[in-house]
Amino acid sequence: MNKKLKEILSTSVYLLVVLVLTFLAVTYVGQRTKVQGASMEPTLSDGDNLIVDKISYRFEDPQRFDIIVFPFRYKEKTYYIKRIIGLPGETIYIDENGSIFIDGEVLQESYGKEVIADSGRAFEPVTLGDDEYFVMGDNRNNSSDSRDPVVGNIHRDELIGKAWMRIWPLDQAGMIKHQ
Numbered sequence: 001m002n003k004k005l006k007e008i009l010s011t012s013v014y015l016l017v018v019l020v021l022t023f024l025a026v027t028y029v030g031q032r033t034k035v036q037g038a039s040m041e042p043t044l045s046d047g048d049n050l051i052v053d054k055i056s057y058r059f060e061d062p063q064r065f066d067i068i069v070f071p072f073r074y075k076e077k078t079y080y081i082k083r084i085i086g087l088p089g090e091t092i093y094i095d096e097n098g099s100i101f102i103d104g105e106v107l108q109e110s111y112g113k114e115v116i117a118d119s120g121r122a123f124e125p126v127t128l129g130d131d132e133y134f135v136m137g138d139n140r141n142n143s144s145d146s147r148d149p150v151v152g153n154i155h156r157d158e159l160i161g162k163a164w165m166r167i168w169p170l171d172q173a174g175m176i177k178h179q
Contacts, residue, residue, distance in 0.1 A: 031160075032167070033069055033079060039137030039144065040081055043067070043111065043176075049168035050081075050176070054161035062087075062133060062156075065111065067163040067176060070135075070154050081163060082145050083111055086134030088156075091127045094119035094147070098140075111138045120147025131156040 035048040044050070044067070052069050062068060062084055072078040086092040086102060093101040098116035100107040118141070126146075128134060132153040137143025145151055163176045 035081060038142050039139050041139045043138045044081065048166055050163050051165045051167060052161040053164035056162055057159055062159060068135065069160045069163060070158045074150065079160065082135035082137050084133050085136050086128050088128055088130050088132055091125045092122050092134045093125040094122040114141055116140045118147065121149055122147050128153055
C-alpha cells in the first residue's frame with residue numbers, strides 16, 4: 001500500500017474508534033443536560049449545564065435527596081430534573097402548613113426554598129409502589145413535580161441518571177451536592 005492510502009485508512013479507523021467510544025460513553029456512562037426553568041433554585045439555575053451520571057444506578061439504589069433526571073412522559077425530548085423526596089414503599093403527605101411527612105414523620109430537609117403553598121395530590125397520603133419515587137423541585141412553589149398528576153410518581157426504569165457535575169457557568173463548575 002502506498003503511504004497516502006495507509007494514512008487515510010489509519011485516520012478512518014481512528015475516527016471510527018472515537019465515534020464508537022463517544023456513543024458508548026453517552027449511551028451508558030454520562031451525558032450533558034441543560035437546566036431550563038427555576039424549579040431547582042437555589043441549587044441549580046436556569047441555563048446551568050450538567051453532566052448526568054448514567055451508570056451509578058446500575059449498581060446502587062437511588063437515595064433520598066438525590067437530584068435525578070427523567071423524561072417527561074407527555075413530550076418527547078423533554079427531561080425533568082428534580083430531587084428524590086420519597087422512596088419505594090413510603091407514604092408521602094404534605095399538610096396545610098406545607099410540612100412534608102414520610103410515613104408519618106416530618107421530613108428534615110433544607111432544600112425547599114419556601115413554605116409549600118400547594119400540596120397537590122399529596123394533600124392526601126400517596127403510597128409509593130415497589131419501584132416508585134416521589135420527586136420535588138427545590139423551588140417548591142415553582143415546580144411541576146410528583147405533586148402534579150401529570151408528573152406523578154417516577155418509576156425506577158424511567159430514571160436516566162443522577163446529576164453529577166455542573167460544567168457551566170464556569171464560575172460555579174464542580175460536583176453537585178445531593179445530601
